[in-house]
Amino acid sequence: MFRRLAAPMLLGTLLGLAGCSGPLSTLDPAGPSAATAALLWWGMFAAFSLVWLAVVGLWLYAMFRQPASDDPARARRIEKRWIIGGGVALPVVSITVLLAYGIPAGHSMLPLPLDKGESLEIHVTAHQWYWEVMYPESGIALDDELHIPAGKPVDVHLRSADVIHSFWVPRLGGKLDAVPGRTNVQRLQADEPGSYRGQCAEYCGVGHAHMKFTVTAHTPEDFEAWKRQETQGDD
Structure with missing residues (x-):
């Protein structure tokens, strides 16, 4: 039985791991915020894989063990141990460990105040069905593309001109909604320098699937050269 199941389980595991990379994979991080989220995911995956293996092991033990003696007092003691261990201790320990890492991880992803000049500010307005991008310091305006310097924090100020959208660059960070009348x-x-794909992650109408954008990260020198080229082109 186990030999027959081994090959499909191994194949399924390999296929699953093959989906851990790619331009829209949250498990192939290219920035600190995305790396924190990926580490949290892998930690949860490992912990709950162990729980799953323990449950399967207990199920197999229950299926094939030899019947014990019918001692009511002993049976009650065993029941209490399972209730306290599996119903109280295990959830409390699991949730405590998750929160102990998850809360600081979430805090590290917040746009906490930085000294002036340490971060780049970009304004992004979501429309049905495109992204309007504005650089307030230079007046550069783009559609469906962002250009950023690699290695520098970038604060994206999100707004919506119509319905709720969701700004998502899987390899750089989590999702954040763009809400009408509010700035997030x-x-x-x-x-590292490179091109990263983004997608609207909130259904926003018939053109939702085509509401894509790209984030291009340049070296600091190339980013300054790109800004000069864009501003000269607007003159």
Whole structure:
């Protein structure tokens, strides 16, 4: 029985691991915020895989063990142990460990105040069905593309002109909603130069699937050169 199940389980595991990379994979991080989220995911995956293995092991033990003696007092003691251990201790320990890491991890993703000049501010307004991008310091305006310097925090100020959208660059950070009448701020940072795909992650109408954008991270020198080129082109 176990030999027959081994091959499909191994194949399923390999197929699952193959989906851990790619332009829209949250498990292939390219920035500190995304790396924190990926580490949290892998920690949860490992912990609950152990729980799953323990449950399967107990199920197999219950299926194949030899019947014990019918001692009511002993049976009650065993029941109490399972209730306290599996119903109280295990959930409390699991949730405590998760919160002990999850709360500081979530705090580290917040756009906490920085000294002036340490972060780049970009204004992004979501429309049905495109992204309007504005650089307030230079007046550069783009559609469906952001350009950022690698290795520097970028604060994206999100707004919506119509319905609720969700700004998401999986390899750089988590999702954040763009809500009409409200400005939400997300901090992104790319560790290395490259191109990163983004997507609206909130259904916003018939054109939702096509509401994509790209984030291009440049070296600091190339980013300054790109800004000069864009501002000269507008003159």
